[in-house]
Structure formats: C-alpha cells, structure tokens
Amino acid sequence: MCESTAYLITPEGERKIMDYVVEIIPQADGKLFLSDILGEEKIIEGMLKEVKLLDHKIMIEKIN
Structure with a gap:
C-alpha cells in the first residue's frame, strides 16, 4: 500500500x-490540502517539512 500518515509539528511536539x-x-x-483513501479531506495551515516514504510519514510544520 502507498498510504502515509500525516503529522503536524508544533512547539508542543508532533500530533x-x-x-x-x-x-x-x-x-x-x-x-496544504490532504485527502485520504476513503475520500476524507482536510486543509492544514503549514508547510511540508519532510516526507519519509519508507516509513509512510508526512511531516507538516505549523506556520505561525
């Protein structure tokens, strides 16, 4: 499968x-506009920080 999990990096940690x-x-x-395999959609304020394809992780840094 090619799906990944998105995390938001904030001063408090990652969520x-x-x-x-x-x-x-x-x-x-x-x-950033995100959508998942089931069609759910989210818009997140932030910038793409890192994508770890082997770990299926998307790291998004919160913009102040």
Whole structure:
C-alpha cells in the first residue's frame, strides 16, 4: 500500500492529523490540502517539512 500518515509539528511536539493519506496539494495561501483513501479531506495551515516514504510519514510544520 502507498498510504502515509500525516503529522503536524508544533512547539508542543508532533500530533497525528490524518491516516491513509494518498494526496497532498499545496495551496497558494500557505495551506496544504490532504485527502485520504476513503475520500476524507482536510486543509492544514503549514508547510511540508519532510516526507519519509519508507516509513509512510508526512511531516507538516505549523506556520505561525
């Protein structure tokens, strides 16, 4: 399977925000559009920090 888990990195630590992510689309306003394998969608304020394909992890850093 090719799904990954998205985590939001904040000053307090990292927090899981979505499982089974299959799509990430950067938006023009500093946000990321995420969708999962079941069609759930989220828009997250932040920037893509790191993607670990072998670990199936997407790290998103919160923008102040």
